[in-house]
Amino acid sequence: MIDATEYQQRRDRLMAKLGQGTAIFPSAPLAVMHKDVDYPFRQDSDFYYLTGFNEPEAIAVFAPHHEEHRFILFVQPKDPAKETWTGYVTGVEAAQTEYGADAVYPIGELNEHLPQYLAKSDRLYYHFGHNESLNQKILGHWQRCLALYPKNGYGPTGIDDPSFLLHPQRLVKSAAELNLIRKAVDISVEAHQRAKDLAKPGVYEYQVQAEIEYTFARHGATSAYPSIVAGGANGCILHYINNDRCLNEGDLLLIDAGACYQYYNADITRTFPINGQMSKQQQALYELVLAAQLKAIEEVQAGKAYNEFHEMAVCVLVQGLLDLGLLQGDLEEIIAEEKYKPFYMHRTGHWLGLDVHDAGHYKATAEQWATLQPGNLVTVEPGLYISPTLEPAEGQPEIPPEWRGIGIRIEDDVLVTATGNEVLTAAVPK
Numbered sequence: 001m002i003d004a005t006e007y008q009q010r011r012d013r014l015m016a017k018l019g020q021g022t023a024i025f026p027s028a029p030l031a032v033m034h035k036d037v038d039y040p041f042r043q044d045s046d047f048y049y050l051t052g053f054n055e056p057e058a059i060a061v062f063a064p065h066h067e068e069h070r071f072i073l074f075v076q077p078k079d080p081a082k083e084t085w086t087g088y089v090t091g092v093e094a095a096q097t098e099y100g101a102d103a104v105y106p107i108g109e110l111n112e113h114l115p116q117y118l119a120k121s122d123r124l125y126y127h128f129g130h131n132e133s134l135n136q137k138i139l140g141h142w143q144r145c146l147a148l149y150p151k152n153g154y155g156p157t158g159i160d161d162p163s164f165l166l167h168p169q170r171l172v173k174s175a176a177e178l179n180l181i182r183k184a185v186d187i188s189v190e191a192h193q194r195a196k197d198l199a200k201p202g203v204y205e206y207q208v209q210a211e212i213e214y215t216f217a218r219h220g221a222t223s224a225y226p227s228i229v230a231g232g233a234n235g236c237i238l239h240y241i242n243n244d245r246c247l248n249e250g251d252l253l254l255i256d257a258g259a260c261y262q263y264y265n266a267d268i269t270r271t272f273p274i275n276g277q278m279s280k281q282q283q284a285l286y287e288l289v290l291a292a293q294l295k296a297i298e299e300v301q302a303g304k305a306y307n308e309f310h311e312m313a314v315c316v317l318v319q320g321l322l323d324l325g326l327l328q329g330d331l332e333e334i335i336a337e338e339k340y341k342p343f344y345m346h347r348t349g350h351w352l353g354l355d356v357h358d359a360g361h362y363k364a365t366a367e368q369w370a371t372l373q374p375g376n377l378v379t380v381e382p383g384l385y386i387s388p389t390l391e392p393a394e395g396q397p398e399i400p401p402e403w404r405g406i407g408i409r410i411e412d413d414v415l416v417t418a419t420g421n422e423v424l425t426a427a428v429p430k
Contacts, residue, residue, distance in 0.1 A: 172375035235407025269411035288320035381411030
């Protein structure tokens with residue numbers, strides 16, 4: 001659990017970067033599943049990271065230059081009639097007490113109170129998202145500040161995206177965050193093991209999915225993302241989520257599934273034969289992907305550039321494909337010309353945390369990759385996919401039929417430490 005002190009520290013770090021600026025963070029909107037039925041609410045990760053407030057129709061304002069109020073919340077007021085239908089809300093008074101805001105107003109009073117927090121700022125920080133109505137409202141307030149600037153001599157003259165200030169902060173995980181991620185991992189480990197025990201010829205992919213997601217729910221977690229349970233050639237579809245095929249003798253089963261626990265996520269992929277034995281071709285590709293993953297994990301070190309573990313994985317995979325006769329030519333040439341991409345078309349990992357593809361930039365500049373630092377959490381997930389319809393790159397050999405329909409990915413969550421790294425998901429067998 002993240003306590004009030006840590007939320008306060010997060011806000012203080014952000015406001016130190018804002019200087020005389022004002023930042024506005026809206027909550028996530030309610031999303032409609034169909035007609036008048038909503039999807040379960042999921043809070044915006046930036047908003048939640050700074051506030052811990054888990055309700056829609058809310059806005060957080062940060063104004064470090066204001067004489068009285070530095071952290072301001074706009075929230076839904078209490079309304080017993082509405083709450084009968086849609087559930088209880090915290091309300092204005094309780095929100096101030098429970099979430100440490102200096103001032104809390106009803107969300108309907110945004111236009112009335114926001115100007116005082118913009119007036120003396122020198123810059124507005126706001127991310128223009130999917131809420132077009134709010135975008136126009138914020139833009140209108142800024143334009144009024146601009147119109148008054150010649151008369152007053154102060155006010156925000158420009159707009160920046162606050163994610164450039166906040167997301168580097170989110171990339172370094174605190175001890176409390178890591179505790180929640182480890183819990184999500186523990187739940188995911190159990191789910192993957194239960195799935196492996198269930199999978200056998202005649203079982204449907206959705207039955208395996210149900211076992212995974214039952215395990216998540218039993219521990220108070222949800223799915224971090226739509227579970228991928230891909231038997232046979234379905235493993236060659238990167239984001240396969242139909243999960244409706246019957247598993248057959250001789251299939252590999254690729255499972256990409258992770259739990260979300262108190263908003264923090266795990267992300268694990270394993271591939272295994274459902275009858276306990278691999279064909280010669282399946283085993284050769286599996287061992288190649290595993291070798292690439294293990295070498296890539298070695299490159300997840302503080303001080304190394306973010307892309308180094310990907311480049312290592314590509315190098316191992318390409319050399320292995322050359323050795324197997326599935327590629328031909330010069331290793332460096334194949335990599336430079338990306339002739340391996342029909343087999344391996346994605347990168348080897350991503351940031352992980354409050355979002356599955358977590359906030360944070362991968363490049364510091366157009367030419368320079370971000371540098372890994374202690375507290376960063378990445379996935380390491382090389383794969384090989386030889387779909388039944390794969391077309392080799394120009395000048396490359398045709399793929400014999402016995403190699404087609406094999407999809408393999410192996411993914412772990414790897415924490416960068418001061419002395420190396422820690423594979424948080426090591427308890428799931430490979």
